[in-house]
Amino acid sequence: MAYERTLDLNSDAFRGEAYRHYAALRQASPVFFSQPEGQLPMWYVTGAREVEEVLLDNERFARDPSRINPQFAAMLGGEQSIAFLNEHMLNRDGERHRRLRRLVNKAFTLKAVNAMRPRVEQIAESLLDAVQAGGHMDVASQYAFPLSITVIAELLGVPARDHGDFRRWSHMIVRQVGHDLSELQRCYSEFADYMLALIDQRRAHPVDDLVSALAQVEEEGSMLSRSELCSMIALLIIAGHETSASMIGNAVHTLLQHPEALIRLRDEPALMADAVEEFLRYDSSVERAMVRFVTRDTELSGQRLQRGQLIVAVVGSANRDETLCANADTLDITRPACPHMSFGKGAHYCLGASLARQELEIALNTLLRRCPRLRLAVDPGAIRWRYVPNFRGPDALPVCWSVD
Template identity: 40%
Template sequence: MRAESPVHRATMRGEVGVWVVTGHDECVAVLTDPRFSADLEAAPRITAGLPPERRRNVLMETLLASDPPDHTRMRAIVGRAFTARRVAALAPRVQEIVDELLDAFAANGRGDLVEGLALPLPIAVICELLGVPFARERFRNWSVGLAMPPADGATLERADAARAEMTEFFLEQIALKRAEPGDDVLSALVTAHANEDVSDDELVGLAIMLFLSGHETTLCFLANALVALLTHPGQLAALRADPGQIPRAVDELLRYDGPVARGVARFTLEDVPIAGTVIPRGEMVMVAIGAANRDPARFPDPDVLDLTRENNPQLGFGHGIHHCLGAALARLEIVTALTTLLRRFPDMELAVPVADLPRRPGMLRGLKHVPVTFTPRRTSQEGSLDSAG
């Protein structure tokens, strides 16, 4: 599609007409042009058939689905709570969590990098950041329910149930923070609410958004990155030889196989020309991040993983005013996980052919399982580089 034209008319699930933008420069233009709204209400043709509770709910009261001035106000509030200092202070705890998770299967000589690391790590970290109790299975069920595409009635009902349960959970946590605030992001948001900077629905919506965006995308990205490295042994060997290059490698891994591949939705507030095509007012536009990140007009040899790639304006964390607020946290988790894995398991290999790795269903590009084998190791406390034998 991208080779034919950077803008296409398409149909999602055989029902919803959309415009798909695939070129890198064109995607940047959509993500920075205020004529493209993040608010679903800007597309009445699409919302007309939806019941009120699905057309407008707490998830619509978030940064992801709002425009200025509401977006500007809420981003400033979350930004004051989600500071670089707070993220940096989490670094030792992130390392502890990674070590604990790897210790659980280090002596086995095999493990599932999704179930054992990529899934629990970001959930544990975002719970620490928000200051809420860690409940792995409950949070996983909620995220799966909300990350599935609305393809049928049963899926929509599952999403409604997950949203209702998450709303109840965060209302309980908000009440606890009001009674006894702590040094965490949710307490800071509750304080902002007390100052009347955010509404009740916005407060709950922001908490749910931070939880979902703080772990689901990181889960998918970490699994994708690990598979990319394990299937490119030359690149992997270079990183093992020079782990200091891992922070820069994150951008290339995100460009090569990021979790937000199909794209993010925008809605036209007026007729807008893009690359010679006029997209009418009130239309849904899908910004195809995966296609943009493989655009040969922007990236030489785009289908090649090159961890030394210079000038890498990948769009995996978004662009413009909706650039991912949690990018620094995601980088911290990915860099810590990759650095520790490469150090502790230098001979790690995939246990099955890459073609046999099962994909996660839903809107994000990710994997359900990544089974690996390696020489058994002692725990981190006993010396991670010693053989268990």
Template identity: 40%
Template structure:
């Protein structure tokens, strides 16, 4: 190993949705930076856009090797055995194909009508109750939770249970290792129970498709089946539920861009892409291990060395984006890497895009004058989690006369 004198990473505690300024310094002056994350062995941190795409997309970097190593990571938990993030192609491709059809652009567009119905119902309830309302509990959480429950085939009434388990799996310091292990076990057994129910009573939801792929086509193991179900459930609601209030908060902090969007809701799809670039969600990717020597900016990563990437830093790379510190809803430049890149590019990216588009357009269309109720000090931010976001965000609007 050539990784010596690593810097503790993350460099600082998350500060709401602000990016640590040291990431910019590292990107400019130390693009291959030795770091020590809270768990696992030391590794390299990569922050430049092209380097990030190389690490995430080049077969010379392996996720499967991380299973055999004490990979650098921000969270204690490494995921259930057999989860899709443990594999490289072609094994990764085999698992991804089992569920990929549920997340195609065509299938997601078919779900848009249902997502819009859910969003409108949630806003109806907010309006009926009157302002102020907690955007997180009243809208941002139930929208993606309802969609993923219906798509996967998970009872919506169990949302409090799997939400707690999800929080534990994504915890950095909020839960103890013992609590995380217990929650992971409970969530695994819960999903195994739903699998057993599908075997007794087959249905055409995504979980039913996965069970059929296991039992009739032998395309995945039982551990892979359960891990896939858990992964879809957790990832299918957590990031979108966090990004809805994150995006609204960011727009409120940029009133000129918000005014532009209110005038032309046709900009919403483009706005979602720019907000995905602009708003940081996590600290570092899951680690990849070099399987041969690879030259990146700043030096050579030797075979056997782990690398983590900061997509937030890559999305602010001045070599790729003009004035990257500025939110510009009309930006037309390189694609962001907010959904990752390469074989492990977010499976549900199209679903997340659609839900975020529906969420923003519905809130802006139906809640005129949407703004914070109270001050910034009244906001409650997540703590001890690998995902940034708000736990409580009170909003108000112009009530109808």
């Protein structure tokens, strides 16, 4: 495509027609270089085969910038408060990553996630209790985001009075654009100070929550440092609730565009567990994997990449690739599960995948049961997508339903 080198994947024009653009890019250039004005030069990978190759090859495509240039990694770390939030396992490769993953896996278990199911159901019900009689709400701000932040905050052990602060901090850190540097630095400092105080408190007086479990977990004499703990908790809060909330919004938006699927799932809620996989594939909240660094001069799909360059795997595009899934642009809630990449692939596969699936299933089944004849309350063309570089989700999703 002639415009690849100046293609802005963050623009409203692109986001509104993202999947049409991705289809054209996969056909013309599944690996392309782009540098829109004011943005970093970047390789983008849109084909399923190429995305999988990038996600699985941590030798050529590293998450840890120190493997390219220690000074560059230090620059990315910035001031101490920012560094305290960057020492998580997604920013590490090899044995450093495996150590962090093993320690966190000891605390963030499937048993702990499954134990949350009754509470997730209760949270969803209470949020709809507050709006059901009115017959309308914004799914994003009144349902998806409060549900997801409450779930992850309670799992970690963050007091309810502080949930609003966490949502504000995470929105600012993930979005970043539209805030001046001093405002961002203040946000990082507030977040780090709060988390470090909570960690110290839980180490001294552990209770039955994930922060306490992470603070106490040990393997062969190794424990998570305060900085690693702070970073891991930040990752769980920010990535966890932002992606889950956007995924709920995306799935509701998709159902409103496919009323036959909505009706069938409303009438047959047992289908939802399998339908969740199709929603994850069809419109993933993780549109792009986190940026990686090319560790050596190499070739990918006929393109020559140079050491030190940045590369992004566009997961949302890969999930719509016909080589991955037949009739990929068609929503089919009864489709046998396709091998989508919405939770990543390989060593950096999403730790919270089980929790995300559970939240999505419960959120959708509860909404369809409680809000009969659910429909979009605005023109479909009025929906705008959040301006967040790696994530995809509606900025607002006004809906209404019948009130008997």
